[in-house]
Amino acid sequence: MQHLEIDNVCASYGKLEVLRDVTLSADKGEVVSLIGPSGSGKSTLLRVLIGLTPLTAGSIHVGGERVDYSNRKNLKKLRGHMAIVFQQYNLFQNMNVLRNVTIAPVKIKKQPRADAENKARELLEKVGMQEKAEAYPDELSGGQQQRVAIARALATNPEILLFDEVTSALDPERVKEVLDTIRSLTDEGITMMIVSHEMAFVREVSTRVAMMDEGRIIEVGPPAQIFEEPQQDRTRDFVSKILSH
């Protein structure tokens, strides 16, 4: 049984079909990366997974159980297991770093505040942000905010973690610190789905890579296949173009 199973999922924005029969799965602890040109539907797939964008057809199973996205309880349970980190970090602007990380455990999961804060400080240390626990998001650089966003996502103990181009809004020298943080998570048994344009990183951390184009997954395989002997011309074009950058 796969940890995460996406079967023939379709989604659209109004009349625009954005996902067409997407089928993809991830085993427990696997790191699956999504690559593909802009507008191919990578972000949409992650948004569908966590229930921010509705799917119009197909099914998604987590841990063998089908997710019913129209059922509030089911959705709540899903989000208890799954977390997402966005390109734009989306930290709560009205809360300091520590509060951003503890708010869900304390207010939603009803953990004792002291426990949540201890855990939060551990996580902040892990992402190298323990010194900034009292700072507000607008006092931090993009890379620092992104690392806090990762700590916030980890604070809910997710089994599945989604990353949507988490380094795209960052200066080149900030990219490394965030990628290092993600890399340090890959051997913790968390199933990950990563959308990224950092090909060297994708190649290094992924167990498998899925190439998307026009709402379809056109090729899936281990990084060596995708980057060295792609089966599809479209993949070869995309990879060679992006690597020659």
Next chain:
Amino acid sequence: MFERLATEAPLFFNIHNLVFIGQAMGRTLGMTLIGCGVGFVFGLLIAVLRQTTGRLLLPLRFVAIAYVEFFRRIPFLVILFIVLFVIEPLMPGTSLFGIATVAVCLLSTAFLSEIIRSGLESVPRAQVEAATILNFNTLQTLTMVVLPQSWRVILPPATAFVVMFIKDTSLASQLGVIELTFAGKILVNRGFSPVLGFGTILVCYFALSYPLSRFAAYLEKRLAAS
């Protein structure tokens, strides 16, 4: 003229007149603060209601929009008389002050709901999504994420509205509520000079609105800092 003022002033500022003016001032302030306070609560409810998307609440949303669009377009004086003619037969004996206060509620609800709505809308959608994926419910998202970030957009126009309304409550004198303007008129009719009578009223209006403006400025500064 100064001579006349000098001789009149001790007569004017007797304890009886001072109490009279004080009570009038209380009515002006009461109508404004109670009216706008209640208006703020209902305005918030309407603004939140209009943010919902569920089909179940569609009829309520429609009523809310109709209410806001209607009451923002009719003059306060007309609302005063409508309220008077609706409440009098239903609840005879309601004080004129009460009737005027209800009218203020009706109007301020409409205006404040629009001010609050634009405040709520100023918070980026991504903030709401971040809360949603952390399993915040609608109320938690509103109170912990959206409202704290919208106060600084809401407060300046909201207080400007309240300060402006302190002046507009003078229209309640048309109904017979003895608020500041009416009190001034009465005093002048008793033979005091208009300069003294209305001059005092003017100072009273200023004394009501200036601290409120200062308080708003202080709040704004504090909220911007955090």
